[in-house]
Amino acid sequence: MKSVLTNTALHAIGLSKSFTLHTQGGIVLPVFDNIELTVRSGECVCLHGPSGAGKSTLLRSLYANYKPDEGQILLEHGGETIDLLAAEPWEVVEIRRRTIGYVSQFLRVIPRVGALDVVAGPAIANGMPADNAKVLAKTLLTRLRIPERLWSLAPATFSGGEQQRVNIARGFIVDYPVLLLDEPTASLDAANRTTVVELINEAKARGAAIVGIFHDEEVREAVTDTLFEVGNRSAAMVALAEACA
Numbered sequence: 416m417k418s419v420l421t422n423t424a425l426h427a428i429g430l431s432k433s434f435t436l437h438t439q440g441g442i443v444l445p446v447f448d449n450i451e452l453t454v455r456s457g458e459c460v461c462l463h464g465p466s467g468a469g470k471s472t473l474l475r476s477l478y479a480n481y482k483p484d485e486g487q488i489l490l491e492h493g494g495e496t497i498d499l500l501a502a503e504p505w506e507v508v509e510i511r512r513r514t515i516g517y518v519s520q521f522l523r524v525i526p527r528v529g530a531l532d533v534v535a536g537p538a539i540a541n542g543m544p545a546d547n548a549k550v551l552a553k554t555l556l557t558r559l560r561i562p563e564r565l566w567s568l569a570p571a572t573f574s575g576g577e578q579q580r581v582n583i584a585r586g587f588i589v590d591y592p593v594l595l596l597d598e599p600t601a602s603l604d605a606a607n608r609t610t611v612v613e614l615i616n617e618a619k620a621r622g623a624a625i626v627g628i629f630h631d632e633e634v635r636e637a638v639t640d641t642l643f644e645v646g647n648r649s650a651a652m653v654a655l656a657e658a659c660a
């Protein structure tokens with residue numbers, strides 16, 4: 416469909432999700448119901464709620480890792496508004512390449528590919544010449560304090576925090592219009608948390624629409640514009656100012 420979202424980068428309408436446990440007698444676990452979520456360009460929405468409320472499930476649904484039972488996820492992609500849930504698998508691949516970035520807590524390591532190439536990969540896939548992509552990758556790895564001696568090594572043997580920082584560099588190397596962040600600072604020290612906050616705020620300043628889960632209170636307060644409560648049946652938007660008052 417032609418573009419219908421004005422200044423809104425992502426609009427989820429009527430999202431409902433339950434899991435059916437086929438190996439456990441077909442028990443149905445409802446997770447969320449009738450979620451309505453709007454994220455504007457330059458805005459960071461923090462998914463908030465108790466453990467088990469469904470934050471990760473919602474974030475994964477926004478990346479089409481999980482398929483909600485009902486609803487639409489409208490996005491601007493290639494000058495058109497598309498519904499991610501109705502997209503063909505090849506379109507989902509294309510949407511992930513160009514429009515939605517996702518930083519999970521854990522790096523899915525690619526055997527034998529060095530950290531520099533792991534980070535440069537998404538930029539090259541978006542058409543950036545390899546030399547330029549590697550320069551950008553080096554800048555990000557330096558900002559995230561990955562020592563140069565590790566750049567050519569495959570991250571499989573890196574520490575948890577090092578892997579997470581490689582993952583963050585990989586997620587921020589492309590100027591995705593929509594960025595999904597699942598606890599990006601979970602294994603990081605204070606200096607690297609500060610760098611991640613800077614990267615998030617720089618992404619917002621260039622107009623990225625961000626949805627994230629941030630358990631660290633300082634990080635949450637430094638980046639969040641809007642808290643989105645997950646976990647009651649009528650999930651509601653609560654202004655950050657109210658939540659922090």
Ligand SMILES: Nc1ncnc2c1ncn2[C@@H]1O[C@H](COP(=O)(O)OP(=O)(O)OP(=O)(O)O)[C@@H](O)[C@H]1O
Binds near residue numbers: 444446464466467472
């Ligand atoms: N793949 C799955 N299959 C079945 N149930 C699942 C699956 N993923 C999540 N769940 C269930 O859905 C509910 C929500 O889980 P989810 O991980 O989204 O919560 P969360 O709010 O992110 O929790 P936390 O803050 O502890 O990470 C939980 O009850 C969980 O057991």
